[in-house]
Amino acid sequence: MLKRANRVVRADDFRTTVRKGRRVGTPHALLYIARTDSGDPTRIGFIVAKTVGNAVTRNLVTRRLRSIGHDVVLAQPTGTDLIIRALPGSPGVTWTTLQSEILAGLERSAG
RNA sequence: ACGGGUCGAUGAGACGGUCGCGUUGUUUCCGCAAGGAGACACCGAGGAACGUCCGGGCUCCAUAGAGCAGGGCGGUGGGUAACACCCACCCGGAGCAAUCCGCGAGAAAGUGCAACAGAAAGCAGACCGCCACAGGCUUCGGCUUGGGGUAAGGGUGAAACGGUGGUGUAAGAGACCACCAGCAGCCCGAGUGAUCGGGCUGGCUGGGUAAACCUCGCCCGGAGCAAGGUCAGACAGGGAGCGUUACGGGCUGCUCGCCCAGUUUCCGGGGAGACCGCUAGAGGUGUGCGGCAACGUACAUCGUAGAUAGAUGACCGUCGAUGAGGCCGCAGUUGAAAAACACAGUUGUCUCGGGACAGAACCCGGCGUACGGUCGGCCCGUUUGC
Numbered sequence: 001m002l003k004r005a006n007r008v009v010r011a012d013d014f015r016t017t018v019r020k021g022r023r024v025g026t027p028h029a030l031l032y033i034a035r036t037d038s039g040d041p042t043r044i045g046f047i048v049a050k051t052v053g054n055a056v057t058r059n060l061v062t063r064r065l066r067s068i069g070h071d072v073v074l075a076q077p078t079g080t081d082l083i084i085r086a087l088p089g090s091p092g093v094t095w096t097t098l099q100s101e102i103l104a105g106l107e108r109s110a111g
Numbered sequence: 112a113c114g115g116g117u118c119g120a121u122g123a124g125a126c127g128g129u130c131g132c133g134u135u136g137u138u139u140c141c142g143c144a145a146g147g148a149g150a151c152a153c154c155g156a157g158g159a160a161c162g163u164c165c166g167g168g169c170u171c172c173a174u175a176g177a178g179c180a181g182g183g184c185g186g187u188g189g190g191u192a193a194c195a196c197c198c199a200c201c202c203g204g205a206g207c208a209a210u211c212c213g214c215g216a217g218a219a220a221g222u223g224c225a226a227c228a229g230a231a232a233g234c235a236g237a238c239c240g241c242c243a244c245a246g247g248c249u250u251c252g253g254c255u256u257g258g259g260g261u262a263a264g265g266g267u268g269a270a271a272c273g274g275u276g277g278u279g280u281a282a283g284a285g286a287c288c289a290c291c292a293g294c295a296g297c298c299c300g301a302g303u304g305a306u307c308g309g310g311c312u313g314g315c316u317g318g319g320u321a322a323a324c325c326u327c328g329c330c331c332g333g334a335g336c337a338a339g340g341u342c343a344g345a346c347a348g349g350g351a352g353c354g355u356u357a358c359g360g361g362c363u364g365c366u367c368g369c370c371c372a373g374u375u376u377c378c379g380g381g382g383a384g385a386c387c388g389c390u391a392g393a394g395g396u397g398u399g400c401g402g403c404a405a406c407g408u409a410c411a412u413c414g415u416a417g418a419u420a421g422a423u424g425a426c427c428g429u430c431g432a433u434g435a436g437g438c439c440g441c442a443g444u445u446g447a448a449a450a451a452c453a454c455a456g457u458u459g460u461c462u463c464g465g466g467a468c469a470g471a472a473c474c475c476g477g478c479g480u481a482c483g484g485u486c487g488g489c490c491c492g493u494u495u496g497c
Binding site for chain 1: 130131132161420424425426468469470
């Protein structure tokens, strides 16, 4: 899970990251990555639209993404804003698939 | 035992591990402070949290009273803060019954509407019929034409202007009579009442639809927690006072006066933020009492989510509510037997799958809808035994 300091909570920050950040596609999620000051903590936000499913399904997807986000913060504690947008197929895949896909996507953007 | 009806209870499946989140409290550290970080403890989604369809609390605005418009409700009595909800009863319909169903006011105030069939569907009407009279024809059985009478019989329909039987008649008809159904008025009895039971009289009968307009009775002000309030700071402006004997500038050389600067004070201000509202409330549980019940009441007792890009979890392992299938037996059935196994049950064992509907956002009371299963109470019918 993520602490409040590691989350994107302002609508302005969401807009900036989605508009100006680098976009990386994975099979079940879309990543928006923006570099920030190296002193600032890494922050992560989530976009799970109604096309993904009903409230229960969306909550499950959000929790899984938060859990993945926790790994990301541990690996890269500062200097990044990341927005993850879940795609409609995301509730159907297993936890390990989702995790490896997103981490691979980050790997590609870093390299 | 089988079948049926009804009322409930329960429902993130259990345990362990790794990694985590939110509220509150205690405490440690950092910081001038605001605040931040850590540790520990407690607590942390539902019966529908859902849909947002009704009703209320609460908040702000409006408001003398009454009415119009608009909307809602509609058997009776009760419950409630209130309701479109709940309880009991009444009426009508379905069912052998338990029980269920009715969006239950008014159709002789008016307007409108009604497919198909049928002669005719709303001040009724007359297709096939039936009937006497007048004319014509006649094989003397009847046939036919005319203007009339009639609605018993036929056929259509959800529905054809009371039903059955008789008197009557040319044929018929509430034309008349008896009984029955229904209507209106009056009376008696039961009930708080809807209504029910009974009697007398009358005219003999004047269909449906109000979830069509409409009529009657009763109820309803509007917007919503993004309500509403507090705080600090940034960014326009406006009003009022002071502006002096001494301290700024201008009209003006001086005084008064006026204007500006200054200062005090009040009002104001898009949007973003923090905090309050924010969870103790028509509260839950138990017992007694009142009531057929819904419910009320007294006492005792309990402390029970509060997020805000939105906490209450993610993953792994073991188990298994329960389902499907395989194998070996058992009783059972068939058969003289050996033997066989379509259906149903069951012990053991193995394999596979592995939990429905669904996530609080100010709070309650309802309604409606979704749902894998499990458990229970009561009642009715049929059959068998005592």
